[in-house]
Amino acid sequence: xxxxxxxxxxxxxxxxxxxxxxxxxxxxxxxxxxxxxxxxxxxxxxxxxxxxxxxxxxxxxxxxxxxxxxxxxxxxxxxxxxxxxxxxxxxxxxxxxxxxxxxxxxxxxxxxxxxxxxxxxxxxxxxxxxxxxxxxxxxxxxxxxxxxxxxxxxxxxxxxxxxxxxxxxxxxxxxxxxxxxxxxxxxxxxxxxxxxxxxxxxxxxxxxxxxxxxxxxxxxxxxxxxxxxxxxxxxxxxxxxxxxxxxxxxxxxxxxxxxxxxxxxxxxxxxxxxxxxxxxxxxxxxxxxxxxxxxxxxxxxxxxxxxxxxxxxxxxxxxxxxxxxxxxxxxxxxxxxxxxxxxxxxxxxxxxxxxxxxxxxxxxxxxxxxxxxxxxxxxxxxxxxxxxxxxxxxxxxxxxxxxxxxxxxxxxxxxxxxxxxxxxxxxxxxxxxxxxxxxxxxxxxxxxxxxxxxxxxxxxxxxxxxxxxxxxxxxxxxxxxxxxxxxxxxxxxxxxxxxxxxxxxxxxxxxxxxxxxxxxxxxxxxxxxxxxxxxxxxxxxxxxxxxxxxxxxxxxxxxxxxxxxxxxxxxxxxxxxxxxxxxxxxxxxxxxxxxxxxxxxxxxxxxxxxxxxxxxxxxxxxxxxxxxxxxxxxxxxxxxxxxxxxxxxxxxxxxxxxxxxxxxxxxxxxxxxxxxxxxxxxxxxxxxxxxxxxxxxxxxxxxxxxxxxxxxxxxxxxxxxxxxxxxxxxxxxxxxxxxxxxxxxxxxxxxxxxxxxxxxxxxxxxxxxxxxxxxxxxxxxxxxxxxxxxxxxxxxxxxxxxxxxxxxxxxxxxxxxxxxxxxxxxxxxxxxxx
RNA sequence: GCCCGGGUGGCGGAAUGGCAGACGCUUAGGACUUAAAAUCCUGCGGGGAUUUUUCCUCAUGUGGGUUCGACUCCCACCCCGGGCACCA
Numbered sequence: 001x002x003x004x005x006x007x008x009x010x011x012x013x014x015x016x017x018x019x020x021x022x023x024x025x026x027x028x029x030x031x032x033x034x035x036x037x038x039x040x041x042x043x044x045x046x047x048x049x050x051x052x053x054x055x056x057x058x059x060x061x062x063x064x065x066x067x068x069x070x071x072x073x074x075x076x077x078x079x080x081x082x083x084x085x086x087x088x089x090x091x092x093x094x095x096x097x098x099x100x101x102x103x104x105x106x107x108x109x110x111x112x113x114x115x116x117x118x119x120x121x122x123x124x125x126x127x128x129x130x131x132x133x134x135x136x137x138x139x140x141x142x143x144x145x146x147x148x149x150x151x152x153x154x155x156x157x158x159x160x161x162x163x164x165x166x167x168x169x170x171x172x173x174x175x176x177x178x179x180x181x182x183x184x185x186x187x188x189x190x191x192x193x194x195x196x197x198x199x200x201x202x203x204x205x206x207x208x209x210x211x212x213x214x215x216x217x218x219x220x221x222x223x224x225x226x227x228x229x230x231x232x233x234x235x236x237x238x239x240x241x242x243x244x245x246x247x248x249x250x251x252x253x254x255x256x257x258x259x260x261x262x263x264x265x266x267x268x269x270x271x272x273x274x275x276x277x278x279x280x281x282x283x284x285x286x287x288x289x290x291x292x293x294x295x296x297x298x299x300x301x302x303x304x305x306x307x308x309x310x311x312x313x314x315x316x317x318x319x320x321x322x323x324x325x326x327x328x329x330x331x332x333x334x335x336x337x338x339x340x341x342x343x344x345x346x347x348x349x350x351x352x353x354x355x356x357x358x359x360x361x362x363x364x365x366x367x368x369x370x371x372x373x374x375x376x377x378x379x380x381x382x383x384x385x386x387x388x389x390x391x392x393x394x395x396x397x398x399x400x401x402x403x404x405x406x407x408x409x410x411x412x413x414x415x416x417x418x419x420x421x422x423x424x425x426x427x428x429x430x431x432x433x434x435x436x437x438x439x440x441x442x443x444x445x446x447x448x449x450x451x452x453x454x455x456x457x458x459x460x461x462x463x464x465x466x467x468x469x470x471x472x473x474x475x476x477x478x479x480x481x482x483x484x485x486x487x488x489x490x491x492x493x494x495x496x497x498x499x500x501x502x503x504x505x506x507x508x509x510x511x512x513x514x515x516x517x518x519x520x521x522x523x524x525x526x527x528x529x530x531x532x533x534x535x536x537x538x539x540x541x542x543x544x545x546x547x548x549x550x551x552x553x554x555x556x557x558x559x560x561x562x563x564x565x566x567x568x569x570x571x572x573x574x575x576x577x578x579x580x581x582x583x584x585x586x587x588x589x590x591x592x593x594x595x596x597x598x599x600x601x602x603x604x605x606x607x608x609x610x611x612x613x614x615x616x617x618x619x620x621x622x623x624x625x626x627x628x629x630x631x632x633x634x635x636x637x638x639x640x641x642x643x644x645x646x647x648x649x650x651x652x653x654x655x656x657x658x659x660x661x662x663x664x665x666x667x668x669x670x671x672x673x674x675x676x677x678x679x680x681x682x683x684x685x686x687x688x689x690x691x692x693x694x695x696x697x698x699x700x701x702x703x704x705x706x707x708x709x710x711x712x713x714x715x716x717x718x719x720x721x722x723x724x725x726x727x728x729x730x731x732x733x734x735x736x737x738x739x740x741x742x743x744x745x746x747x748x749x750x751x752x753x754x755x756x757x758x759x760x761x762x763x764x765x766x767x768x769x770x771x772x773x774x775x776x777x778x779x780x781x782x783x784x785x786x787x788x789x790x791x792x793x794x795x796x797x798x799x800x801x802x803x804x805x806x807x808x809x810x811x812x813x814x815x816x817x818x819x820x821x822x823x824x825x826x827x828x829x830x831x832x833x834x
Numbered sequence: 835g836c837c838c839g840g841g842u843g844g845c846g847g848a849a850u851g852g853c854a855g856a857c858g859c860u861u862a863g864g865a866c867u868u869a870a871a872a873u874c875c876u877g878c879g880g881g882g883a884u885u886u887u888u889c890c891u892c893a894u895g896u897g898g899g900u901u902c903g904a905c906u907c908c909c910a911c912c913c914c915g916g917g918c919a920c921c922a
Binding site: 216339344345349638639641704 | 845849901921
């Protein structure tokens, strides 16, 4: 009697897989390909079971597809640049590279311990010059095309850190994450941007290509993020300050313009100061402005914040009817959206209604809903916001038009008189990629006094990070205070020049890394387009919902840029996306800071990788959150032991049985029953793997089969060795994608000299799987009153006759008339009585 | 406020409109053992009837509806989780 020893079994098979190079694959156009990918990890801390769930799901898919005959690429790499490495380096007086590489080694050790079927030859690390050289190369292409550009932009600046903070590092409504008593300032700094907005329409329209393959909610989140809004911009002249240009407003409802009661500006609109200069309200305006600006910070308050504002003392002219309107400043108008100025139409907009009622501004109805008594602006209690089921009133020449028709006409008229035009705006903004940090890709640009901005010539790439940076966490970019990096010569004139000291956002690295996997060691190009053409698009991408917007949007953008410079042919890089649920412990996501992690390596040491893998697949369906339970993992461990003992017990006899085959004709009843169960299980497990991704119910089915085999023990009394072989082999093969090490071991025990990795997914034998006899419930008026054993495929007449002959059922039929019979073949009979 | 998910035993969870609770955990009992662990077997939603057998009945957040039949479809509502949020 052997014992299940996962530690030795797992080490043994990992070595054999590696020696046989089982998971290595090459682009071979004659073969059907499958590219499965899990989001690359940021190597920090240690891997816990939350991470492993992601990789386990991907590995099951990869292994199933291999058994199905696909040429599978399944790579892994490291998102190795980023702030935590730099902060850790400052704290521990080490180099970010040292810290990062130590973590990578630890991550790799853990992933290998779990036996994931990665092609490790394709491993990439984004902090290596061989990789980030191509970030720089792409940047230069984008610079040529005008997609990369520099502009002044507002950034979050912490006066104590003396550096720029990312939005995520601004906490509690405007304070620094590391100095919670320090208010973050807004500063204007020159920053590099990528023109994602040049692709707004494509990024939106191509979402259609992803329908069916991506989760609906991810598509929705991206659509909202891009935020396309069709409307109009209209210029309103300023009435009582000479020499000021007109103020432009944005509206989606130009059809309501005759109902405007005021113009409202964002508190930080550049005109506010000009309008207030010399205004009668100047004396108290500053205090009010400060107050309005303050209310717009805290996210939670925005929902409950009351609309507030003040009159500037100035007026504007409605270009459509020449009406003189007061100009107000309001806290609910955002400078970041549209033009930072709106027209307030209280009768037809909820926010304007609230604001105008509060300050006593007039409410004028200009859209009269169909079929109701005329609305009265003075008394109405809620605005009429619909843009259908109504007609224009009080709108001069436009009276009687539907809102849609009015929008078209008024847009055209405004354009003809050049005070406005219909326009589509987007919420999406350009991607700011400048970071004033060391541990990132240097932006390959040089500033020369004579020649100005000069791109680094391609032959000089990569611009490498200096090995000994001046890392203090203080002051501006560390690169700026490292003279050997900054000082260089101009590629054009050879004169003295300075390098750009900003580095790139790490989302740049992850926007195209999956292309590099196709050709990871190419020294002459980011990749060979032919290899990418074979492997792309990615057939299945698996990761957390946390990346639903930024990473996936940037990746889509990058793909389109690459397509436009001729590197790839597809519009979208990822055909199918799967977002797995989180692993929780004590109700919250595992994280080091919460101290509730279950370490992956420790897990494998205690129970073995196969048990860890099986448990994460069994405990919940993959898209849902999973609450970690130490008791349940014992159950997974017990099950694998059970399977091991079963195979161990029969392996000797099976090996002795040689190559004899199961023949349907010669089977006895017990053999038939067992084979039927095995093939029925196979049939359902196959569909759980292929179409439904219900790994948890697939495992339940395999457990059920195992229980049935145990129930038939001692098998040797009734079931011939070749039948036992067939059944135990199916069991082994069905488990193989989930518990690959154990399955290999069992496969060998069953007498196979060739590795299981060479096996195809087993074929369902329909003859074995077919039921001769089925038990069906019989309902009388929808209530189950009995069960019948019937021959499979029996006719309705035969079944009804049997039912009427059954005493228990007949009892419910006596004295009643059968008014309807519903027979679902081999499933159910329902007799409706009156 | 809007948009997604989700609500089924003590717990995790199963169920193309067709026997609700598969499978696992927990737990109780039994077998094996000097004993324990491991293992194997059996029971385990509530209520009721019954002598074992077994039968009845209620039950998938709440209230309606469609249907011969609803965890599943439709309408309204409640609760939980997530995302977005004054987007003009």
